[in-house]
Amino acid sequence: MELTKNITLGVYLPGKSFIHNLDPRTKIIAATIIIILLLLSRSYAAFAVSALFIGSLMVLSGIPTGYALRGLKPMLPVLVIMWIFQLFLFKEPGATIYFHWWIFEATEAGLHMGNLIILRVLFLFTVTTFLTLTTSVVSLTDGLESLLKPLRMIGLPSQELVMTLVIALRFVLILAEELEKIIKAQMARGVAFDRGNFIQKTRKIFPVFLPLFIGAFKRAEELIVAMDARSYTGGRGRTKMKTLHMGRVDLTAAAGMTAYSGLLIYIIIFTKPMI
Amino acid sequence: MSIEVINLSHSYKAGTPFEKQVLFDINLSIGEGEFVGIIGPTMSGKTTLAQHFNALYIPRRGKVLIDGLDTRDKQADLVTIRHRVGYVFQNPDYQLFAPTVGEDIAFGPLNQKLSRQEAERRVHEAMAQVGLDYKTLYNRDIFALSGGQKRRAAIAGVLTCRPKVLVLDDITAGLDPRGREEILAVIRDLHHHQNITTIFISNSMDEIATMADRIIVMDRGRIIMDGLTRQVFARFKELQAIGLELPEVTVLVNKLRSAGFNLPAEVLDVREALSLITAALKEMEANR
Numbered sequence: 099m100e101l102t103k104n105i106t107l108g109v110y111l112p113g114k115s116f117i118h119n120l121d122p123r124t125k126i127i128a129a130t131i132i133i134i135l136l137l138l139s140r141s142y143a144a145f146a147v148s149a150l151f152i153g154s155l156m157v158l159s160g161i162p163t164g165y166a167l168r169g170l171k172p173m174l175p176v177l178v179i180m181w182i183f184q185l186f187l188f189k190e191p192g193a194t195i196y197f198h199w200w201i202f203e204a205t206e207a208g209l210h211m212g213n214l215i216i217l218r219v220l221f222l223f224t225v226t227t228f229l230t231l232t233t234s235v236v237s238l239t240d241g242l243e244s245l246l247k248p249l250r251m252i253g254l255p256s257q258e259l260v261m262t263l264v265i266a267l268r269f270v271l272i273l274a275e276e277l278e279k280i281i282k283a284q285m286a287r288g289v290a291f292d293r294g295n296f297i298q299k300t301r302k303i304f305p306v307f308l309p310l311f312i313g314a315f316k317r318a319e320e321l322i323v324a325m326d327a328r329s330y331t332g333g334r335g336r337t338k339m340k341t342l343h344m345g346r347v348d349l350t351a352a353a354g355m356t357a358y359s360g361l362l363i364y365i366i367i368f369t370k371p372m373i
Numbered sequence: 374m375s376i377e378v379i380n381l382s383h384s385y386k387a388g389t390p391f392e393k394q395v396l397f398d399i400n401l402s403i404g405e406g407e408f409v410g411i412i413g414p415t416m417s418g419k420t421t422l423a424q425h426f427n428a429l430y431i432p433r434r435g436k437v438l439i440d441g442l443d444t445r446d447k448q449a450d451l452v453t454i455r456h457r458v459g460y461v462f463q464n465p466d467y468q469l470f471a472p473t474v475g476e477d478i479a480f481g482p483l484n485q486k487l488s489r490q491e492a493e494r495r496v497h498e499a500m501a502q503v504g505l506d507y508k509t510l511y512n513r514d515i516f517a518l519s520g521g522q523k524r525r526a527a528i529a530g531v532l533t534c535r536p537k538v539l540v541l542d543d544i545t546a547g548l549d550p551r552g553r554e555e556i557l558a559v560i561r562d563l564h565h566h567q568n569i570t571t572i573f574i575s576n577s578m579d580e581i582a583t584m585a586d587r588i589i590v591m592d593r594g595r596i597i598m599d600g601l602t603r604q605v606f607a608r609f610k611e612l613q614a615i616g617l618e619l620p621e622v623t624v625l626v627n628k629l630r631s632a633g634f635n636l637p638a639e640v641l642d643v644r645e646a647l648s649l650i651t652a653a654l655k656e657m658e659a660n661r
Contacts, residue, residue, distance in 0.1 A: 102386070282429050283467055287530065287534060289484055
């Protein structure tokens, strides 16, 4: 019984690769560009190019691909359900009908729509996971803060926002650990979480949520006390122990990103979309 | 009920870059009615090993037999195994999840599909066994309990499943001396009167010395000693080497020994120490 094994979002895997050594700002900007391009992509060719690009980044980072994709495993049932919904419910006049039963129709348009949505979710998840796998929480915070600093001028509390985001990211793992403990406690008194089919397993999950939420609130309260005890007062007047520096590696990364973005924009404009 | 562990190894996060082996080739067998203490420094694998006893962990390498039943067997009735081998967790906050005391203690039997009436009967009995007042505490909010009461409620919740084996994972941590004594008395009582096989995990040598008949010492995922309590404590140098502290009374007696008193090495009980020291003093007086 180990739940945390399948959680990769928010986990940092230390390393010394080219990707690990990049300035966090470079990585955050690059990830944002990739995500925007992915949201604009509507053709299989565009996704193929992105897959190739992200794949080679992963090889470069030395992170085992199997581990990076492991976090997708618990999401699979949801993805399959989403795909089925799109297949049967997305309709377009004049589209080829593959299959017809009662009010349900599986059309070619639905198939492509389903594929498109699944591809997007997969890619978005992989890109964000990849970012946190190669960037420690501290540098992620520093990078985001530095990037959002200009927004302070229009009154956006950037440091506080980043702090919230980082805490949320940390809580993914903490909550998973908590969940594991509660499930174990219930298993020890006879709930068979590890037996039964998908629906039976899902139903057993509900009584777990109440203690999980109570636990989460307790944790949050403890965190507040801990932050207060160390005189946390928000971003104003806070100084940094480490300052960020862009270097030659970041220039190389920028060149790589430009080539990828150019190619992808070309594909997005000139190839026929799947839907 | 007997527990047999054969060539068991276990790794956390197996198959990920964070993989860490925490149990190395464990072999042991615990017979019916025994009172076994498991002791070792933190991170020595005590809890991981113990959670194999009630099939919370299913072995990947090696096997665990509960009354001859292999927990890896796909047909094995794990729910029954978990009812037979009751597990009291290290931290009662992880174990108590229902809103009120009564509901939490009744969780096991109701899950066993027993009638409401039978469940209530068992709750009543279990609360009496651990010394919780049924009338005042039954409807009490779990979070309004004191540390000691939470431990008792956690034990009661396991007792309602009528276990044959009781695994107690460091259940006195964070309790004051009186609360500790009271909980330990409950455990002794259960063992003596109901012949429940008891596996008592602890960091405290003081506690284990007075409770267990047999002690298993773990260090970094391996069993390094397994024997009768006195035999294990006689090897106190090795115990101290892995960072375990001897019971205070044993330390005192050892100091007196090196100062020339005629005392045995492995004294574990305060009363025993008292009579031995008085005897030694009288002897010295007579010799003078």
